[in-house]
Amino acid sequence: MIPTAWFLILSGVLFSIGLTGVLMRRNVLVIFMCVELMMNAVNITFVAFARSFTKGINLAGDNFVVFVVTVAAAEAAVGLAIIVSLATKQSSVDADSIGMLKD
């Protein structure tokens, strides 16, 4: 059986890539995709821990993943809508040019 640590390392690597993307990239669309990446890294930990800690049938971890995927889908809808309206309003999706939160 593959040790749980491997899954966790994979998840950590994916999470770090996602985080780095969120922090470094300027394109909002890319940032958005990186967020999705981070979320899926978390999903991997859920599944991994569910596999290693449960004896018999306990789908708590797996259920969480389903929820996260659902929320991510909803978020994707809202997020993309925001990005579209940004693009039409500012004709740019560069994160550095969006400072409206300050006002």
Next chain:
Amino acid sequence: MTAKDVESILWLVPIIPLVASFINAFISLAFLASRKKSDLTAGQRFARGLTGVIGITAIISSLTISIILLVFLQGSSEHLVSVKEIFIWIPSGDDFQIRFGLMLDPLTSVMTVVVTTISLMVHIFSTGYMKNEDGFHRFYTYLPFFTFSMLLLVMCNNFLWLYVGWELVGLSSYLLIGFWFAKKYDWGRMLPSSANVKAFVVNRIGDFGFGLGVMWLFVIMLPHGEGIPLFDRLNYENVFKVFEEGLVDGKVVFLVSILLFMGAMGKSAQIPLHVWLPDAMAGPTPVSALIHAATMVTAGVYLVGRINPIIVRSEEAIAVVAVIGILTAFFGSTVGTTQKDIKAVMAYSTVSQLGYMFFALGVYGWVAAFFHLMTHAFFKGLLFLGCGAVIHSNEDTIKEMFEEIHHNAEEWAKKKYPDDPAKAAEYAFELFEAAENAIEYGVDPNSDDRLMRDGLDPQDMDYMGNYFKQMPVVAISMTFGAAALAGVPLTAGFWSKDEILGTAALQGQWWIYLIGLFSALLTAFYSFRMIFSVFWSGSYRLPNALTRLAHTGMQKKATELGIQYFNPREIIEFVGGNADKARKQVKVHVHKPGWNMQAPLAFLAFMSIAAGYVGLPNVIFGNGVNQIEKFLEPTFEPALKVMENSDIAKQPDFTGTLILLLVSAVVSLTGVGIAYVMYHKNRETLPERAMRLSGPLYYISRNKWYFDEVYDLIFIKGGLAFFRFLWRGIDVFIIDGIVNGVGYVTRLISQGLRKVQTGFVTNYALYIALGLVVVVAIFYLTVGVKF
């Protein structure tokens, strides 16, 4: 008449004056509000006079009932009639009910009769004294109200109601001292509008102690009131029973007595709280007679007499009363000796006589104190009313002179400038004003001449003299009153003061006796100094002084205006240069008081002699002569019982009492004699020389021992400095510093923090990531991770 009948009419005594006061208040507000006397219609004049009639009628009714009650008590074997419940004040719940009750015992009975008698005399006298006042009806609203308050104070049967009465007389006193609240100038004396505040504030210091005393009594009574409603435990009989059974610790008895005595010190103007009384003379003189001489100021004596079952249990408290009393008696008599203001002499005399009453209480002379209280009420009421008559006539003379000058100045100016009426009128007005100012404020503030410097004060004895010719009834009555005050043999004051001094000697308190005797000498001296210099010696000096002042003032003004050929004599025909000629030829005359002012004086003069004969010493004239002692004894029985069980009670012997009587007589006659030599025979020379001889003593006495100055330094200036420190040091610096500091620091921090809010999503994401790193790091460092 039975006790039942007494119970049914008892409440009428205080209520009738209250009702009269309300009716008068209604008449004043409905028909006479803020009208000048000259603007009134005939109907309003009638209503105005009616207020006086209503006041007098009410007091007569009260007096009649009081006398009936007194007669009943004297003939009855009962010594206490108590009505427990007339109405309930603040009825809420089963326990929180304050019952209003009245009682009648010998002490109360004597007090009600004295209060209503003096009050009646003052009511009658004031119809003459106040007849030209715009506030006549207001005066007759306050006076019955005061009488009600005082009667409530002496008749209630409960410490709580005693406090209510105590404050109500304070309020009446405040209203009446400030009766002339609009006065702007009073020849250097304190103005009514300040004097009443001073009286109120100084009394508050005493009342603070009094209030604490009543509260403490309440606390003491809490465990002892099985089955008695909460506030009924403060009834005199309940409280006294607890003290008589010896259930209270000695120290507590002392402290409670002293706290209650503090109230007495305030109301009765004892050192160091006496400072308000002399300034209270700013009120109308009848008010001074009623409130600040005969009745209200004796409330303190009444209080100490009333709590005799308590205070007799603490020798220390009694000693405090004695020391304060003798100090005040001595202080008052020394100050009275040198005052020039006729009312100031009387005021300090009152302070001093109240001191006598207190040291009488302090040497266990319970009856002696109240005997003196009664006689003092009569003769001091008389003296004040007499002073009122004198001042009234002086003020009228001054007013008449103003009118004369005004009229003549106009005539003169018209003659001088026949073709320029405007200019003439202007000059006439200027000259008139100059004369008026000269009389009120003086001419030259740097002058050595007191008259030129300070103006003419109608209360200054230096400008009075020989009023006997003008007002013989006043002069003779006043002489009787002063004789009683001085303790001239056979007058009322002689018997009562001698009983006080005799008690002090009997108790072996020789220091108190000697100081009291010396004060009696001074008392005799200053009272006859006043009588001689006002009524009997010299000449009628007022017109001369008035003329001199008006002359100088107008002359000065004329020079300023550049008026030529100005002769003030033409204007002041009021007195033709010298007073003797003036009296014959011109309109000036002393205003004779009418019958309504003279009758009360005559009655009080009679009482100043007669009142003494209810209290002749038993030892000399046979047992049972001393009516007042026999009558008052039941009230002081608890105290007398305590005294019998200790070594305090002593019986006077015949020779001792006789010697003391003779000493008193000699001392008072000596005082009168000195006054006669100084102020009747050699008025121009001797007082001046005595003043120079006594050196600093004169100035200490003249300036009232510098009490006001010291108080001003300590309490006013010192208080201001202290509170300025609290303001600038504590409040502004420390408190505000902390509050503002917190705000300042917060702003500094937030100014740094707001830079973090850039509005760029990436930055926020970075903070979140950094936060995550920090959280993980903390987690790792504290909990640790185990794989």
